[in-house]
Amino acid sequence: MRLSRSAKVVLGIVSGLVLLFIYTPLMLVVVNSFNADRTFGWPPKGFTLEWWGKAFDSPGVRDAVVSSVWVAVVATIISLVLGTLLAMSLQRYKFFGRDIISLLVILPIALPGVVTGIALNNMFTTILGVPLSLWTVVIAHATFCMVTVFNNVIARLRRTSAGLEEASADLGAGVFTTFGLVTFPQLRSALLAGGLLAFALSFDEIIVTTFTIGAGETTLPIWILQNLFRPNQAPVVNVVAVVLIVVSIVPIWLAQRLSGDSVGVSGARVKAD
Template sequence: MILSRRTRIALRAAMVAGLAVVYLPLLLVLLNSLNRDRSFAWPPAGLTTQWWVRAWQSEGARSAVLTSLQAGAGATLVALVLGTMTAFAVQRHRFFGRQTVSFLVILPIALPGIVTGIALNAAFRTVLGPAGIGFGLLTVVIGHATFCIVVVFNNVVARLRRTFPSAEEASADLGAHTFQTFRYVTFPAVRSALLAGGLLAFALSFDEIVVTTFTAGPGVQTLPVWIYANLARPNQAPVVNVVAAVLVLLSVVPVYLAQRLSADSPGGRL
């Protein structure tokens, strides 16, 4: 499609404006984490790294980071197993209700977080409560896995649609058993999709706050929850900006890697 010069300029201006709306506030968070003034006056009176030192020394912040890493790792592991198995079932087999299963797997990512949180809270109280299992890290992992499964499922299904099963059939014809075929043929074909899905699932879990609020126990505080709890405390404001900046930087890495892996060739880069 051939566009006029004026149209191209307008599209580029709209793109720049859209990116500015998204990323300028993030840049301000990074700048405020180095602002010498505790009130974050603009322009900054000077730059300092003292808030980064205080954030590193904050036991609450370190504990919250560790909890977020544990919850993210657990949710990602569950999502990889269940999302991959569901993707293979839906894409490689024909059975009654296949489209319904696919819809039900994708649905949690579209539901409002507060609805999912309330539903999980009620379910955990009804099912786990009588069994003596209270709210804690386990319930957070289960809650995060409900929407992390979606990104793994979508990545693996997309890869399977681009990978023909003829190679697996040829492997079986040559005498390879099921596990050999999976190891040497199927897994290399979907490996980068699994990595991309896992990275996105971890990023989603690491940043989640709404579902976490409804599924975490009193002693469980992830990094986003810690930020929200300390946001209104004047003495903690500089440290909160530092932690928020770290959260932004940590979120960029898995999303960038996932984007690179998702853009590879059908055979995979790795």
């Protein structure tokens, strides 16, 4: 499909306006993290690194960062295991109810965060009688983070022939040997991309975390919410928000590059065949 020159110009202008609308507020947060004016007057009267120094010296911020990283890492590991197993079982085997299970696996990421948070809170506190803690946050995050891994792995499996796995089994290799030497190398980039997306999704999650975190514990997004309207903490909040932006952008960018490279490799392989 070819577009006329005028259509390209209109689409370019519209795209530019949309991106400007989305990213201008984020750029204001970045600028205000260096703004010497505590009230964030515009234009900035000067730039300073004072707020960055206070953010790095704040015990509350450090503890929140450590908690967020720990939750995101553990939730990502759980998501990689469960998402991969689910994708392989649903793609490689045919059984009754497979489509329903596939829908149920994807559903958590489509549900509103408030609904998921309330449901998990009721399950932990009412049904299981488990006290809320960072572990309950990990379990809660894994329920929707594994969807990103599942989607990446099942998409790769659909483009990968099962013939190599069958040949490995015919040659006497066991299930784990076949997975380690045949299946895993084909899924490696999809797993890495899904894991990066899961990490980014967990690191900045706030709604589900609010309903499943224990008293006295905090993550970085929760810390931002608690200190957002405190005048003395407002400049530091901007710094923490910039850190969240960077931590979110880098994994997503890497995942996009990995997904793009894998598609290109798959396309070249199909063309060569």
